[in-house]
Amino acid sequence: MNIVIFGPPGAGKGTQSKFISKTFNLHQLSTGELLRSEIKNKTNLGVKISDTINAGELVPDNIVSDLIEKFISDKIYKNKLIFDGYPRNLNQAINLDNLLKRYDQKIDIVLKLQVSLETIIKRITDRQTQEKRADDNETVAIKRFKTYEKSTEPVIEHYRKSNLLKVINGEASIVEISAEISGLIKAI
Numbered sequence: 001m002n003i004v005i006f007g008p009p010g011a012g013k014g015t016q017s018k019f020i021s022k023t024f025n026l027h028q029l030s031t032g033e034l035l036r037s038e039i040k041n042k043t044n045l046g047v048k049i050s051d052t053i054n055a056g057e058l059v060p061d062n063i064v065s066d067l068i069e070k071f072i073s074d075k076i077y078k079n080k081l082i083f084d085g086y087p088r089n090l091n092q093a094i095n096l097d098n099l100l101k102r103y104d105q106k107i108d109i110v111l112k113l114q115v116s117l118e119t120i121i122k123r124i125t126d127r128q129t130q131e132k133r134a135d136d137n138e139t140v141a142i143k144r145f146k147t148y149e150k151s152t153e154p155v156i157e158h159y160r161k162s163n164l165l166k167v168i169n170g171e172a173s174i175v176e177i178s179a180e181i182s183g184l185i186k187a188i
């Protein structure tokens, strides 16, 4: 089974992806984490993308596509992926459909965590004190939320049309959200 999880930055998609990966024995593929590790390790790619990430903007599609293809093409991860942070725009969604088809796979469910901007700002400022991510502050949080809304709206429509989309109340507690997600996955 392959899962796509959506939500604005701070919606809890990282936390829920970790829960799903443990419960259903899947691999969490977080493009944000992969990109941050490139920056941390000061790779050529990391140096190239750090300004873009710190400004809350999207990294070019081809860069992220190459990163995810490494996992999709690897037999170890076949039908075992949670896409956390990908796709972020319609071009990426179409690219993901094509990549999965090429490797004889598909998306089984798309989970969208619905959270208000007020909640996001509160969660992100809390996370800033704990994790000290360079892109976690109120200004960048608002920018990332707006970028998310603008670029993912057509993606949500894309999945709504293919009947894969499930919208989840992301304002609920972590445990409640996990329970709802579990029920939805078990029902596939």
Ligand code: AMP
Pocket (backbone or CB within 6 Å): 009, 031, 032, 033, 035, 052, 053, 054, 056, 057, 058, 059, 060, 061, 064, 084, 085, 086, 087, 088, 092, 144
């Ligand atoms: P995240 O951890 O998912 O919130 O991602 C952190 C940052 O990484 C985003 O604000 C973007 O700058 C970049 N990023 C992550 N995923 C993607 C993607 N699919 N396409 C482009 N940029 C991405």
